[in-house]
Amino acid sequence: MSQIGSRKVTMFCGKGGVGKTTSAAATALHHALNGLRTLVVSTDFTPSLRDIFEIDSPASPAMVTENLYLEEISYDVVKQLWDQKFGPQVYGLFSTFVDIEYQEFLGYVATMLPGLKDEFMVDYIREVSESGRYERVVWDTAPAGQTLGLLRMPSLVSNHLKPAARVYSALKATGNLKRSVLGVIQDWEKLSNKDLAFLREEVQFNLVTIAEALAVRQLQDIFEEFRSYGLGINHIVINQVVEDADSPFLRSKAQLQQKYLAEVEGGYGTRSTRVPLFPFEVRGVERLKEVERRLFSSAP
Ligand SMILES: Nc1ncnc2c1ncn2[C@@H]1O[C@H](COP(=O)(O)OP(=O)(O)OP(=O)(O)O)[C@@H](O)[C@H]1O
Ligand SMILES: [Mg+2]
Numbered sequence: 319m320s321q322i323g324s325r326k327v328t329m330f331c332g333k334g335g336v337g338k339t340t341s342a343a344a345t346a347l348h349h350a351l352n353g354l355r356t357l358v359v360s361t362d363f364t365p366s367l368r369d370i371f372e373i374d375s376p377a378s379p380a381m382v383t384e385n386l387y388l389e390e391i392s393y394d395v396v397k398q399l400w401d402q403k404f405g406p407q408v409y410g411l412f413s414t415f416v417d418i419e420y421q422e423f424l425g426y427v428a429t430m431l432p433g434l435k436d437e438f439m440v441d442y443i444r445e446v447s448e449s450g451r452y453e454r455v456v457w458d459t460a461p462a463g464q465t466l467g468l469l470r471m472p473s474l475v476s477n478h479l480k481p482a483a484r485v486y487s488a489l490k491a492t493g494n495l496k497r498s499v500l501g502v503i504q505d506w507e508k509l510s511n512k513d514l515a516f517l518r519e520e521v522q523f524n525l526v527t528i529a530e531a532l533a534v535r536q537l538q539d540i541f542e543e544f545r546s547y548g549l550g551i552n553h554i555v556i557n558q559v560v561e562d563a564d565s566p567f568l569r570s571k572a573q574l575q576q577k578y579l580a581e582v583e584g585g586y587g588t589r590s591t592r593v594p595l596f597p598f599e600v601r602g603v604e605r606l607k608e609v610e611r612r613l614f615s616s617a618p
Contacts, residue, residue, distance in 0.1 A: 320552040320589065322613055323349060325522035327447050327455045330555075332526035333536055334461035337557035337593070340600050341526050342458035343370050344609035349454040350386035351610070357387045357452040361439045362460035365390040372602050383603060387452070396438055441509065444516040457521070517549060526555045527582065529575035534582060541586060554590035555613070556582055561594040 322328065323345050330338040330345075339360070346358035357379060360367045367390055368374075371382050378395075379387040447455050525540060527533045537554075544551055556579060560572040583590050593612045600609060 320522060322524055322553050322555070322591065323454070323456075323522065324552075325520055326453075327443065327457060327521045328524065329457040329459060329521050330524050330526055331459050331540070332461070333533055336526045336528050336533060337555070338461075338526045339366050339370055339458050340606075340609055341524065341555050341557070341593070341613065342456050343367065344606045344613055346386060346388075346454070346456040347383075347603065347606050348610045348614050349456070350383060351607075353385060354453040355385050355387075355451075356454040356456065357389060357446060358382075358456045358458065359389045359391065359443065359446065360458040361391050361443070362458060363391075363393050364460075365392075365458070367458060370601055370606070391439065391442065396442075399438065399442060440513045440517065444513055444520075447516070447520060514547075517547075522552045523549065524553045524555055525551045526557055528558045529556055529578035529582065531578065534578045537582065537586070551586075551588055554582060554586065554588050555593060556590055557593045558595040559592045 328342075328345055330342045332338050339362075342358055342360075346356050349356040358367060367388050368380070371388060373380050373382060373388060375381075379389040382388050443455065443457055446452065523544065525537065527537060541551055559579065560568050560575055563569040563572040579592075591613055593609060596605075596608065598605060600606060
């Protein structure tokens with residue numbers, strides 16, 4: 319149980335369209351208004367942070383307002399950053415293998431790259447957090463399926479290590495082993511453990527949902543998946559709750575939500591916060607302040 323934003327890094331996850339980006343933007347604004355230098359960063363490859371803050375500047379990070387900076391990580395940026403950090407090492411390693419076990423190594427590379435892209439994003443957030451450039455980092459993620467891929471990285475890495483071990487023994491048999499091979503594999507393992515420790519110790523996880531059957535049914539799975547990685551959801555944001563039901567349509571919608579609100583608020587032993595369904599588009603700092611007020615009104 320914890321308050322939103324209680325750790326240095328605050329992550330928002332959940333299924334598509336429930337309000338992750340809105341919650342992340344409002345949380346980042348909250349920190350910035352409290353005088354904390356804050357970065358709001360999105361690892362969704364179809365991001366909407368710039369749109370929500372109405373920022374045209376292509377700068378990265380772009381300044382939103384005092385103390386608040388925004389960054390959207392695209393697939394190309396991840397590829398580029400990955401190349402910068404690991405490229406020479408990995409490609410150097412490839413060239414060691416080219417003469418032998420080439421097919422097997424191609425297979426190895428194919429299984430390795432998608433997982434490393436996810437891992438790299440966690441690693442990137444960790445680096446930003448540790449760099450000291452910001453006092454708070456708010457992390458907006460892609461819809462649930464992809465997000466949980468991020469958490470799967472340690473098992474991905476151990477899967478990568480299996481074919482690597484086969485290549486390793488083949489090399490050993492031919493006497494072609496370079497010490498660097500094992501070193502690189504060990505480095506990856508170390509990095510993976512470091513990133514997992516970062517997720518466990520530095521990141522506060524918020525699950526955003528809406529009071530509807532499909533969204534609520536998925537919560538259990540998300541909770542279990544987090545648990546299976548030794549991580550926990552710290553807070554639930556229940557978004558788009560109908561408050562002022564002044565028409566038959568809204569009254570009916572509000573009534574439908576009651577059952578799901580009771581289920582979410584009573585069923586997980588996790589602190590939760592309601593955010594109302596607003597009658598306006600949540601765009602721009604002034605509108606986001608209304609979300610901020612609701613997200614943090616019950617803060618101790
Ligand atoms: N409480 C609210 N009241 C009214 N509109 C809202 C509310 N919360 C979010 N919205 C609107 O719903 C839409 C989806 O919100 P948002 O982009 O934050 O969701 P998301 O979970 O980040 O979506 P995606 O999965 O596509 O990234 C946006 O148009 C947003 O303005
Ligand atoms: Mg979003």
